[in-house]
Amino acid sequence: MRASLGRLAVYLLLALAAITVVFPVYYAVAGAFMTKGDLATYPPALVPHRLTAANFGGAARSVPLARQYVNSALVAGVITAAQLLTSILAAYALVFLPLRWRGPVFAVFLATLMVPWEAVVIPNYLTLSGWGLGNTYFGLVLPFLASGFGTFMLRQSFRQFPAELRDAARIDGAGHWRFLWRILVPLNRPSLAAIAIYVFLSAWNQYFWPLIITRTAQMQTLQIGLTSLRNADAADPGLILAGVLLSLLPTLALVVFGQRFIVRGLTAGAVR
């Protein structure tokens, strides 16, 4: 009986917590399909009385969402690909190649994880504006083409690679380039998947940098577009929630289906 009561208490607490945590997700989805009437009633409706897709069209007319979707996908895709490439090369050099000052070089990579982006945002803005790259794709992606996070994770993975396999590959005549791309990269797919998901989420969700480096609605990313929906003169919660739902589709999919990869990256010192 005591165990049953304890179990019941656990169930109730978990159910209450789940409702609290999931409700904003639910409301973002349900609200995107609610009519103006449902969203404007007081107290507000929690379940749509009638479903409508009009909010999506309204949001797309208020802000160039389709263009901003492409902008965000392009920026996040380029950043993810570039960070994977630079991290693979750097981690390989740190583990498999003769390198004087290996310790100091690794310390540089670690140091990049400690510098808050906000401490360097002003000079980066001035540099890229000075190069004429404000309000461009180059301006959006250039500062993020490399990072210590991916290198740190891959270095850990590469160091686990059995020495016998490497020696066997060398005896077979595999040079560094072939060993790296034909053997090492395929065998480290789980780590690479974790890095890719994590970097994509970070890039897709970026806010501060796109806010200051872009000026026009056509060049803004989706996250800035959401802010525009909220700041519109007649801010319509249905349009806002429709925009949110659109922005969430790729990241929700990644979190739901890629959760085990995300967990791999969590304790590698990354900061969201």
Next chain:
Amino acid sequence: MPRPPSSIRPQPSTGGAPIAEKALAWAYLLPSLAVFAVFLGYPLYRTLYLSTHGNDLFGAPTRYVGLQHYTELLGSAQFGRTLVTTALFVLLTVVPGVLGALALVLLLENRIRGVRLLRSAFALPFAFSVASASVVFGVFYNPATGVLNGLLSQAGLGPVDWLTDSHYALVSVAVTTVWLNLGYNVLVLSAGIGSIPPEITEAARLDGAAGWRLARSVTVPLLGPHLFFLVVVSTINALQSFGQINILTQGGPDGASRTLVYSVYEKAFAYGSSDFGAASAQAVVLLVVVLACTAVQFGVVERKVHYA
């Protein structure tokens, strides 16, 4: 399942290596190091440089002013209030964020049906960007049509101006931040619990430890390193929180939710501002505080935190 032991490749020494391989190492490192130099190293120098110079109306540095920006900060009542607000925001987000996640993962340790589904549900906030979470909570906080005031009215209570009342603005932003980061916190601690060897937990159960006693005596101590990591990361994350403040309150009302990072933005970029000298001085203060947190993490982790 502990990973089977495998031989760790000894790192190659540089002595006697062919010159081509040494050059290859630097070639492979060059892309990363170039990005770091241009977008982290040089900007750090320039932030320090700007913080010791005045600037014209367009932000271009003018004459050297030494520590004038810093002394002005130290003498500024507004800056003092900004620091207090920042510290309060850190407390309001880190304490409930870490303790809330800990409570959830401990509850999830009970063997009940639906645990996997629940764990996935608690991870959902991880998918939200700061912008998407902020605009959703902004809809909740709407004084006229928001869900929160709707609930209050159902309970017979009067409406609250969540974002425009100085008593509630900072707390409202903090609640948004706690929710936003809960998914990350739950995943970190779930991974921590997953890394506890099952035999330890089973041995404790056989000794009669269950429920609260198991959590207090075994699970929480073994989660020590992960909890400590989470506290430091959460603190740094709170110090760097910007989007939710910019979207929900713009540091208002009357500076009630202006944090250090928001103040940097306000001085440098908001409403056409370009006071890069003063903004850079505040950015340096932020840098020092964040580096201090990181130093604490590296210092304590090596010496004090209990390891499984």
